[in-house]
Amino acid sequence: MHTHSDDHRPTMSQMIFKMGLPVETVSVYLLCCSLADADKPITTTNLLEIWNGTKEILNEGLSSLEEKNIVMRIISDRQEKNVYRLSAVCEWKL
Numbered sequence: 792m793h794t795h796s797d798d799h800r801p802t803m804s805q806m807i808f809k810m811g812l813p814v815e816t817v818s819v820y821l822l823c824c825s826l827a828d829a830d831k832p833i834t835t836t837n838l839l840e841i842w843n844g845t846k847e848i849l850n851e852g853l854s855s856l857e858e859k860n861i862v863m864r865i866i867s868d869r870q871e872k873n874v875y876r877l878s879a880v881c882e883w884k885l
Contacts, residue, residue, distance in 0.1 A: 802827040804880045812855065815844060819852030823862060823877055833862070833875040859884045 803824040807817055822841055823833045831837055835849070842849045853875070856862040860882050866874035 802877055806880050806883065806885075807861070810859070810885065812859075813852075815848050816852040816855045818844075819849060820856055820861060823856070823875065827877055833877070835873045 801824070803821065807820050812820075819838070819842075822838055825841070826833045826837055835853070838849060838853075839846060853862065853873075857864060860878050862875040863878055864873050865876050
């Protein structure tokens with residue numbers, strides 16, 4: 792049985808389901824959380840490896856999450872190579 796220590800609890804917040812966001816955007820958020828929980832960087836490359844939609848829809852979802860301050864782009868060298876971090880729920884624009 793795997794347990795999470797206090798500093799490594801699951802990242803996903805139920806609040807994402809109460810915001811009225813499109814299903815695709817919520818899916819992008821869940822994939823970001825999945826990467827974070829696996830201690831993998833949240834990058835466009837890593838997301839595209841597990842995303843089953845188009846790159847355009849992934850980018851639209853990331854943009855929506857950025858607008859709501861749910862994710863923050865922390866590194867960007869080109870449109871194709873971005874690194875994100877998840878924001879705490881208290882930082883979200885609800």
